[in-house]
Amino acid sequence: MQGLMMNYPLTLDRILEHANRIYPHKRISTKQIDGSMHRYTYADLYSRVKRLANVLRKLGVNPGDRVGTFAWNNYQHLELYYAIPGAGAVCHTLNIRLFPDQLTYVVNHAEDKVVFIDGTLLPLFERVADKIETVEHYVLFNVPPGVESKLPNTVMYEDLMADVDDDFEWAVTDENTAMGLCYTSGTTGNPKGVLYSHRSMYLHTIGECHPNALDLSSRDIVLPVVPQFHAMAWGLPYACALSGAELVMPGPHLKPAPLAQLIDEEKVTVPAGVPSIWNALYHELKANPRDISHVRALVVGGSAMPRSLIEAYEEQLGVNVLHAWGMTEMSPVGTVCQLQDHHQQLPNHQKWDVKAKQGYVVAGVEMRITNDAGEELPWDGATMGEVQVRGPWIARQYFRVDPTPDSFTADGWFRTGDVATLSEDGYMQITDRTKDLVKSGGEWISSVALENALMAHPGVMEAAVIAIPDDQWQERPLAVVVPAPDAGELTADELNAHLAPNFAKFWLPDEYVFVEEIPKTSVGKFDKKVLRYRHAQGELG
Numbered sequence: 001m002q003g004l005m006m007n008y009p010l011t012l013d014r015i016l017e018h019a020n021r022i023y024p025h026k027r028i029s030t031k032q033i034d035g036s037m038h039r040y041t042y043a044d045l046y047s048r049v050k051r052l053a054n055v056l057r058k059l060g061v062n063p064g065d066r067v068g069t070f071a072w073n074n075y076q077h078l079e080l081y082y083a084i085p086g087a088g089a090v091c092h093t094l095n096i097r098l099f100p101d102q103l104t105y106v107v108n109h110a111e112d113k114v115v116f117i118d119g120t121l122l123p124l125f126e127r128v129a130d131k132i133e134t135v136e137h138y139v140l141f142n143v144p145p146g147v148e149s150k151l152p153n154t155v156m157y158e159d160l161m162a163d164v165d166d167d168f169e170w171a172v173t174d175e176n177t178a179m180g181l182c183y184t185s186g187t188t189g190n191p192k193g194v195l196y197s198h199r200s201m202y203l204h205t206i207g208e209c210h211p212n213a214l215d216l217s218s219r220d221i222v223l224p225v226v227p228q229f230h231a232m233a234w235g236l237p238y239a240c241a242l243s244g245a246e247l248v249m250p251g252p253h254l255k256p257a258p259l260a261q262l263i264d265e266e267k268v269t270v271p272a273g274v275p276s277i278w279n280a281l282y283h284e285l286k287a288n289p290r291d292i293s294h295v296r297a298l299v300v301g302g303s304a305m306p307r308s309l310i311e312a313y314e315e316q317l318g319v320n321v322l323h324a325w326g327m328t329e330m331s332p333v334g335t336v337c338q339l340q341d342h343h344q345q346l347p348n349h350q351k352w353d354v355k356a357k358q359g360y361v362v363a364g365v366e367m368r369i370t371n372d373a374g375e376e377l378p379w380d381g382a383t384m385g386e387v388q389v390r391g392p393w394i395a396r397q398y399f400r401v402d403p404t405p406d407s408f409t410a411d412g413w414f415r416t417g418d419v420a421t422l423s424e425d426g427y428m429q430i431t432d433r434t435k436d437l438v439k440s441g442g443e444w445i446s447s448v449a450l451e452n453a454l455m456a457h458p459g460v461m462e463a464a465v466i467a468i469p470d471d472q473w474q475e476r477p478l479a480v481v482v483p484a485p486d487a488g489e490l491t492a493d494e495l496n497a498h499l500a501p502n503f504a505k506f507w508l509p510d511e512y513v514f515v516e517e518i519p520k521t522s523v524g525k526f527d528k529k530v531l532r533y534r535h536a537q538g539e540l541g
């Protein structure tokens with residue numbers, strides 16, 4: 001027997017309709033190139049999104065077409081996040097930090113028909129323009145005065161907007177219609193596209209707002225530092241409209257000092273970004289204190305937040321850190337580390353231990369850990385296995401790539417490539433990415449655990465651990481360390497003495513290399529591929 005409830009499609013335009021109806025006066029503020037603030041409301045956003053949907057039609061964008069965006073986090077990019085799916089097309093966010101070859105690859109692979117470009121980023125796109133095959137129009141906004149575009153077929157965003165009205169009927173009735181396309185940064189091989197649907201993003205949005213996840217509401221002011229070109233800015237642009245939270249968009253101002261200023265002056269309650277950004281912000285706030293007491297949750301994900309940094313924020317700055325884990329393939333949020341009742345009585349240092357875990361699954365996502373044979377492993381907080389997930393906002397295939405067993409299991413789970421333990425009460429703790437684990441003499445060494453412990457040493461600013469080949473043990477850990485500015489002389493012996501009480505002897509790195517900077521990926525994570533390459537070239541250690 002079938003239920004008798006409405007078959008009401010879960011499309012993203014419903015979220016914008018809700019925001020316009022219930023929260024029309026809530027603000028969206030963008031820090032512009034010149035440092036001034038652009039402000040408008042959800043009502044303004046609504047009307048401009050409808051205009052923009054008309055612009056897309058005029059440019060010949062039809063349902064199913066892919067439309068690229070190449071931009072910072074700002075209000076125009078937000079308009080694109082709603083107008084492209086609202087017109088039935090697919091919003092393909094392009095990572096502005098991709099190497100030229102990768103950028104060319106993803107635009108051509110997606111067959112983007114139109115690309116919207118932030119004028120401040122024009123030179124980055126112009127260098128690949130002659131290799132782009134399918135783009136018919138480039139639409140520019142925020143073009144700095146005096147800058148001339150070398151791209152063919154360019155039109156100005158505001159000219160187009162001035163030429164249409166804001167009467168537009170949303171185009172999508174089938175919730176399974178594709179709405180967004182995001183390529184993973186492709187640590188091996190070509191980047192792979194993840195194609196979100198209206199339904200998957202709608203359900204992800206609800207899951208993300210849930211009190212046991214980010215707990216977003218109309219009392220929040222959210223600052224997505226995570227770029228809109230990275231995993232849909234973790235879905236925050238949709239989650240804010242659904243929950244009535246105000247948005248503060250940082251534009252290109254991502255250095256610690258302007259971020260600190262923005263959090264302070266805009267009274268941000270939920271800033272969201274990767275650990276390297278929060279590490280830099282912490283040092284900024286220590287050097288130049290600001291009032292950030294209104295921050296109710298510093299959301300961090302993308303790589304493991306070192307426990308020492310969590311403790312520093314919590315104890316020294318009084319900031320509640322909310323650790324989350326996810327992947328582009330998961331829309332992206334999979335787990336959030338909210339404490340539960342049984343943690344409240346714990347002494348602080350044990351609370352920080354829990355907060356350093358990645359947390360438990362957002363309702364809607366199912367998780368298991370398995371061994372190499374694919375057998376499920378126990379949730380005992382000690383057994384490590386590969387994390388596999390399934391749920392309504394998890395990819396079942398990459399765009400234009402047949403599913404392969406290394407990504408998807410025969411029984412319908414996505415293989416994340418992360419290795420973790422799961423505690424009895426459901427808290428996941430990532431040990432490593434499968435490809436970053438150090439396999440020494442048949443045992444696994446967690447590079448993440450060593451990095452976190454090293455970064456807890458006061459003389460260490462950043463630390464990355466990679467596996468290097470070893471004749472006797474197969475692989476051994478090498479630590480690449482950036483000393484803190486006032487660290488004085490750091491030695492391998494001193495750092496190993498610091499690690500020794502907490503690790504088996506065979507875990508301790510055989511070699512340390514001291515550097516000024518650790519290379520980062522396009523989304524701010526330690527780039528271990530580059531470190532491994534440099535080591536192989538004899539440039540490290």
Ligand code: ADP
Pocket residue numbers: 184185186187231300301302303304305323324325326327328329332358416417418430432433523525
């Ligand atoms: P990529 O890093 O390949 O560009 P994603 O941004 O989708 O792609 O990264 C997903 C990966 O990032 C996860 O599989 C995991 O390894 C890592 N990650 C994300 N959040 C966390 C976290 N809180 N702790 C540890 N690792 C994380």
